[in-house]
Amino acid sequence: MQRKPMKLETQRKILGYFFLIPIVVLLVVFMFYPIAKSIVMSFTNWSGMSDDWKWIGFNNYIRIFTDMPEYWRAMKVNVIYAIIATAVQLTLGFIMAVMVINMKPRWQNFYKVALYLPVIIPAAAISVMWRYIYTPEYGLINQFLRAIGLDSLCRAWTADPDTALGAVIVTNTWRYAGFTMVLYYVAMLDIPKDVLESAQIDGANRWQLIRYFYLPLTRGTTEVNLILTITGCLRAFDIFYLLTAGGPGTSTKVVSMWIMETAFQSYKYGRALAMSIVLFLIVVLTMLLFRFILAPREKE
Amino acid sequence: MFKKIVALCMALVLVFAMTACAKTEAPAPSAPPADEPATDAPATDEPAADEPAADDPAQVAIPVPEEGASLHFLHIYPEHEGAINKTLDIIKRDNPGLEINVSVVPWNEATKSIQTASASGEMYDIFFMWSTQVPGYNNVGLLLDLTPYVDDEWKSWYISDAALEEYSVGDQILGMPLRGTAVFMIYNKTMFDENGWAVPTSQEELEALCDKILEKGIIPISAPGKPNGFQVESIRGRVFDNLVYINGLIEDPERLTDRKTEWNGLYAQSGEIVKGWYQKGYFGANAFGLEREEGQTLFMTESAAMLLCNNNELTALRELNAAANNFEFGSFSFPKPAASDRTMFTQAGFGDGWGAWSGTKYPQACAAFFRSFACKETMEIWANEELCIVPSAEVEYSDPVQGAFAAQYADGGYKVVPNYNSGNKGDLTGQAFVDYCLSDTMTADEFETTVEQITARAIADAEE
Known part of the structure; x- marks a missing residue:
């Protein structure tokens, strides 16, 4: 009996699945397996130093929820940081995008690059630069304040618990506002020019264009920006570690720092994993919450 | 049907990948019993040449195994590279057959490097540690018990008993001091x-x-x-x-x-x-x-x-x-x-020091390394070329400020040394x-x- 030749579509499907194998393997090895292993090991007393561990059930999780006030204090710092940083970053990013898109093309190119530049600078360089800016004796901010006669406002910006978190937020906004701006800018490019021109002919002013065109027509981007920024803030580590090291005291100590200390100083890797899983769940829930809040409006 | 076959193939690939990542059967290093040093050397009925004999006076010299030994050494002192090199030269001169591979990390990466190396089973034979880490490392079975190797002569080299006590848990000596920090x-x-x-x-x-x-x-x-x-x-x-x-x-x-x-x-x-x-x-x-x-x-x-x-x-x-x-x-x-x-x-205490891995193939070579490191010749390099306060009782400091400061370390007995992690x-x-x-x-x-x-x-x- 003669074999039926394989359909072209079937061949294509096989080829498609074949091409998928490398990425599936990579995902399994470097993503799914570590996540699964982390979840499993969060139920153990693993020290992280050897293969010796034993099951301790939900002990790590019970400890987090009943006897780890510092974890929740740090979470509070994360949440405050996420709320303020997100609001500032989105507002600034949006305003900058509106300004850039209304510029002449050659200025648009210049500002797109200039405003995006901080995104690609390493966190270590950014923190060193901003530490100099914040230094009380010879920092830019205090020197400027002294120059304009506002000496009374001079502060040790990163060493004062009232201003340290604000200092981190400013640095973070400087770093990422360009990223938010680029996403908004790309979304604004999709708004048909003739619609905006018609509105202007009908007498719409700049504010009305923003209120009735730019804002509603970039809602999807707002959702993406919101989720990216909030989840980024909840997982924040590098800029805090490098700029304030969690201080002064515990005023800017974020959850990731506690996780690191638990794993690398107390050798409680299992507990650190449980702390990470709790943080992961909070980030996922926050993301789902925002999707839930914003999704129905998208359909309207 | 076709989709099912493809799905099955994909599942097999996933299982294969998971298996490849799974834990191997290689035994993990564990803490040795208190009365015997750790070794991964092949077990034989005859005592291995590398085995220490606590009651053997010949152990004073701590010979390196005849077939030689290769130690992987981790330190955190790029700023003292000259002293490290001179020290290693002395150690190699005193212990023919000893090969030392050096790794260096910034001080704030030391713990993470050790943790990663230990978890992967590719641990350094000798590594930097702070004295405060001794109980924690000992709890997880990381440290080689050096007690059988440290004889009275060796102990007499130290400025005070407290110097070794910082690296001890109970009667076990689990590390060696390098320099004072205060x-x-x-x-x-x-x-x-x-x-x-x-x-x-x-x-x-x-x-x-x-x-x-x-x-x-x-x-x-x-x-x-x-x-x-x-x-x-x-x-x-x-x-x-x-x-x-x-x-x-x-x-x-x-x-x-x-x-x-x-x-x-x-x-x-x-x-x-x-x-x-x-x-x-x-x-x-x-x-x-x-x-x-x-x-x-x-x-x-x-x-x-x-x-x-x-x-x-x-x-x-x-x-x-x-x-x-x-x-x-x-x-x-x-x-x-x-x-x-x-x-x-x-x-004041000797917070910077060294540990040896309990799973090392060459416990005796590690001890020989430490003994040479602790000798007067080496300590003088660290004291007078690098201006460190060293735990040696025999060193004379050329810098008067430093010398006056070092004298106070003799009172180290009052230092708080946690006996837990x-x-x-x-x-x-x-x-x-x-x-x-x-x-x-x-x-x-x-x-x-x-x-x-x-x-x-x-x-x-x-x-x-």
């Missing part, structure tokens, strides 16, 4: 002389001096307080030690093992004194925002009259001063209160103190209670 005060002698300021001999005199310096618009003490209070917390520790001594608790066994959770106001008192100093401006407004190098800069630019620093900063400071050639500096130990009859120096307790205590210093509402008693709770939880954690 804080002391460096001052701008030129500035002092110009203003007629005298070196304070008591805590009260220090306060009076700081008030005078403040009147000149100069920060009295540059004490970098980042992270976790750092040198400001260290000052509180010095004040606290003196209070502990005055109250007769200096030899309290619970204190010496860091298990004391009832301080009856001593923590509160020390906190209150140093918070008062901070509020008066003795350390400058930005003390808690300054890192070590920034603190040094403040002193070297003459914005501060004194610098509380680690003795291991001495080399860098001397180099900075030689380059700028702007002033002469002197040093003094943090003064005692007038009510006390002696200066307590309990924070205290984890990040030190950092938490420092953070609590900074929170207290910067708070308008937190009381000194609340600070003390917080510290007591931190200690109690650290102990409970370690015993969990």
Whole structure:
């Protein structure tokens, strides 16, 4: 009996699945397996130093929820940081995008690059630069304040618990506002020019264009920006570690720092994993919450 | 049907990948029984040539196995590369057949490197560690028991019993000290002389001096307080030690093992004194925002009259001063209160040291490495070329400031050495103190209670 030749579509499907194998393997090895292993090991007393561990059930999780006030204090710092940083970053990013898109093309190119530049600078360089800016004796901010006669406002910006978190937020906004701006800018490019021109002919002013065109027509981007920024803030580590090291005291100590200390100083890797899983769940829930809040409006 | 076959193939690939990542059957290194050293050498009925014999007088020399030994050595001293190389040359000269592969990481990456290496089973044979890490590393079976190798002659090389005790748990010697770490005060002698300021001999005199310096618009003490209070917390520790001594608790066994959770106001008192100093401006407004190098800069630019620093900063400071050639500096130990009859120096200890891996193939070669490292010839390199305070009793210091400072290490017996894995307790205590210093509402008693709770939880954690 003669074999039926394989359909072209079937061949294509096989080829498609074949091409998928490398990425599936990579995902399994470097993503799914570590996540699964982390979840499993969060139920153990693993020290992280050897293969010796034993099951301790939900002990790590019970400890987090009943006897780890510092974890929740740090979470509070994360949440405050996420709320303020997100609001500032989105507002600034949006305003900058509106300004850039209304510029002449050659200025648009210049500002797109200039405003995006901080995104690609390493966190270590950014923190060193901003530490100099914040230094009380010879920092830019205090020197400027002294120059304009506002000496009374001079502060040790990163060493004062009232201003340290604000200092981190400013640095973070400087770093990422360009990223938010680029996403908004790309979304604004999709708004048909003739619609905006018609509105202007009908007498719409700049504010009305923003209120009735730019804002509603970039809602999807707002959702993406919101989720990216909030989840980024909840997982924040590098800029805090490098700029304030969690201080002064515990005023800017974020959850990731506690996780690191638990794993690398107390050798409680299992507990650190449980702390990470709790943080992961909070980030996922926050993301789902925002999707839930914003999704129905998208359909309207 | 086709989709099912493809799905099955994909599932097989996933299972294969999962299996490839699964734990191997290789035995994990574990802590050796207390009475025998660890070794991964092949087990035979005959005693291995590399096995130590505790009662054999020949072990004094600690021969390297005839077939040679290759040790992987991790250190954190790129700034002392010359000393490291000279030391390794001496070790190799004294131990023919010993090959040493060197890895170096920044100090703040050491623990992570060790943890990663240990978890992967590719552990360093000899590695840097702080003395405070000994109980924790021992708990997870990481450390080779060196007790059988350290004979009385070797022990006699050390400046005090405390030097080895810092690296011991119970009767087991689990590591080797390298150099001392403690804080002391460096001052701008030129500035002092110009203003007629005298070196304070008591805590009260220090306060009076700081008030005078403040009147000149100069920060009295540059004490970098980042992270976790750092040198400001260290000052509180010095004040606290003196209070502990005055109250007769200096030899309290619970204190010496860091298990004391009832301080009856001593923590509160020390906190209150140093918070008062901070509020008066003795350390400058930005003390808690300054890192070590920034603190040094403040002193070297003459914005501060004194610098509380680690003795291991001495080399860098001397180099900075030689380059700028702007002033002469002197040093003094943090003064005692007038009510006390002696200066307590309990924070002095040999915090930087070495450990050997319990799973090493060459335990005896590791011991030979340590023995050569601890000899006078090597220690003199570290003491006089690198200006370190070394644990050796035999070394003579060429630098008088350093020599005077080193003499105080002989009192190291009062140092608190936790006999449990205290984890990040030190950092938490420092953070609590900074929170207290910067708070308008937190009381000194609340600070003390917080510290007591931190200690109690650290102990409970370690015993969990």
